[in-house]
Amino acid sequence: METPGRAPAAGNALGPLKVPVFRLLWVATILGNVGTFVRDVASAWLATDLGGGAVAVAAVQAAATLPICLLAIPAGVLSDTLDRRRLLMAVQLFLAVVTLALLGLAWRQDLGLTSLVALSFLGGAGAALMAPAWQAIVPELVGRPLLREAVALNSLALNVSRSIGPALGGLLVAVAGAVAAYGVHVLSSLAVLAALQRWRRTAPEQPLGSEPFGSALAAGLRFALASPGLRRLLGLAGLYFGLASAIWTLLPLLVRERWHGGAGLYGLLLGAVGVGAVCCALLMPRLRARLGANGLLLAAMALTGATVVGLSVAPTALLAAPLLWLLGWGWIAVLTSLSSGTQAELPDWVRGRGLALYLTVFNGALALGSLAWGAAAHGHSPATVLAWSGAALLLATGGLWRLGPLPASDADLAPAAPWPEPALAHPTAPAGPVLVQVEYRVQPAERAAFLQALAALGRSRRQGGAFRWGVAEDSAAPGTVLEWFLVPSWDEHRRQHHRRTQEDARLQSQVHRFHQGAEPPPVRHYLNLMD
Structure with missing residues (x-):
């Protein structure tokens, strides 16, 4: 059956x-x-x-x-x-x-x-x-x-x-x-x-194995x-x-x-x-x-x-x-x-x-x-x-x-298309956490609304696998905002890519609307070199 x-x-x-x-x-x-x-x-x-x-x-x-x-x-x-x-x-x-x-x-x-x-x-x-x-x-x-x-x-x-x-x-x-x-x-x-x-x-299917x-x-x-x-x-x-x-x-x-x-x-x-x-x-x-x-x-x-x-x-x-x-x-x-x-x-x-x-x-x-x-x-x-x-x-x-009332979730948590596979120059990633950075350029007038949308996206990052998450702004270039988060390992970050839901995609799209530039916000991955 x-x-x-x-x-x-x-x-x-x-x-x-x-x-x-x-x-x-x-x-x-x-x-x-x-x-x-x-x-x-x-x-x-x-x-x-x-x-x-x-x-x-x-x-x-x-x-x-x-x-x-x-x-x-x-x-x-x-x-x-x-x-x-x-x-x-x-x-x-x-x-x-x-x-x-x-x-x-x-x-x-x-x-x-x-x-x-x-x-x-x-x-x-x-x-x-x-x-x-x-x-x-x-x-x-x-x-x-x-x-x-x-x-x-x-x-x-x-x-x-x-x-x-x-x-x-x-x-x-x-x-x-x-x-x-x-x-x-x-x-x-x-x-x-x-x-x-x-x-x-x-x-x-389990693309990354059990x-x-x-x-x-x-x-x-x-x-x-x-x-x-x-x-x-x-x-x-x-x-x-x-x-x-x-x-x-x-x-x-x-x-x-x-x-x-x-x-x-x-x-x-x-x-x-x-x-x-x-x-x-x-x-x-x-x-x-x-x-x-x-x-x-x-x-x-x-x-x-x-x-x-x-x-x-x-x-x-x-x-x-x-x-x-x-x-x-x-x-x-x-x-x-x-x-x-x-x-x-x-x-x-x-x-x-x-x-x-x-x-x-x-x-x-x-x-x-x-x-x-x-x-x-x-x-x-x-x-x-x-x-x-x-x-x-x-x-x-x-x-x-x-x-007050109970939480009433109407979010679409069905699986979404995973993020693109992160690039790795070496055959294997070293052990230890991975630092992910995403750089946005935001108009000063939209800063408050952008940070509110980014906070919701940050919660989804933590739900998907990040154990720390934060936001920083360039002191010499106001409006250049860096989102960063830490994931326990390279394999865990790859799994995070495949855990993406429709709600995650919606939150990401809301944040990207504030980004000023023809290209998507640049994403960089930093691997641990020292214990």
Whole structure:
């Protein structure tokens, strides 16, 4: 099955499903996530059976999410430098093996808390290796015009799975035990592996070869540091998911201690979250059109905080169910807003690394938040700690409302024709940084407007690979302006030429309009001669 070269027109929320390969992998996403939720419900419930209360549940959840903090960024580098299809297939096979180990120990009744936490950590490591590559393939499957719709459909798939998986997991644990639940996850992993096998991916050309791991990692971090919109989105993700993580840590304890339920009730309540998320995902375009992107995010955060406070005082599971349904609305609206905003900030060449940073913040906030809220619940009632979490979310929403709107990127980040290959007189460039200089001649009356345009171009230089950038003017010839920037190596500068986007080309064109002269501004490259 080949990836189509031309996707359906944008504007149709279900348009990406007309692309066969996206439809195949979208269904596989649902199956895989259903299996993951089934496995996680079984593990969370086993943690309560094995003793330890809130601390045990928090330890299992943290073990499953903490690896993303440790491995997501390296996984993002791998997703940008290796064949993503082969990487995803290898990880799916690894996840099936890990769950087979859980199944075998549970079958023999040898699964203790230590082994449960250790295998949950390995499962989290597999998820960490898979997540950036899985999200980064979306533009390959549907093309950039359908990217927003495809991201929304992936969020819908996650929450269809959330509405099915937890309820199925709770039912399986209650009726057939954890062994059956783990078996479902093994089968779902094999189904995803089969779908990936059918995808005949055409890997993009790499004119300069595969990028070395270290330089690729550094380039991704430089891009993030030079991107104000991305940094703000990451900060918002850390704030929200850290505060909202309390519900996932404390819900099993509320089911057991306050509502006197079992695994079946726990799964059904988690299913209510998924149903609410699906309802919200179907209405997301209308909600965004009515409230705007920033209004939708703030409303969803406020809804999350209010429902968490409500859950802290809900006396019965019957009253908790509609609150969890509303929680699903708030959770998916925030998740979709932040993930689609992150995708919009990323050009293709750094997509895996940028998404890895987002996933690191997302899962790091969940892991650290789970540990913090679990520790707090060790000395206070779960309901009290849950009320603190909801109140903090409401206070954070008020503070964000005063800070102003989210970044709204409409820049065209599709690849542009690369800059001409820089000239090199020697067979090989010496090691060390490269100094690039561009000389402009500007009319004094246009100096302020030129510097403003040049500042925007400088940010794109730093995003593309420069680690220092500056502007200077000739003291003896006002209007002769020198733009300079440093790149770590000659190979890195050559890659910078190929990372050029349409937005970079637009910014460069704006700057060049101020240059006085028949020829383009002269560019010079200086190589390092001394360490």
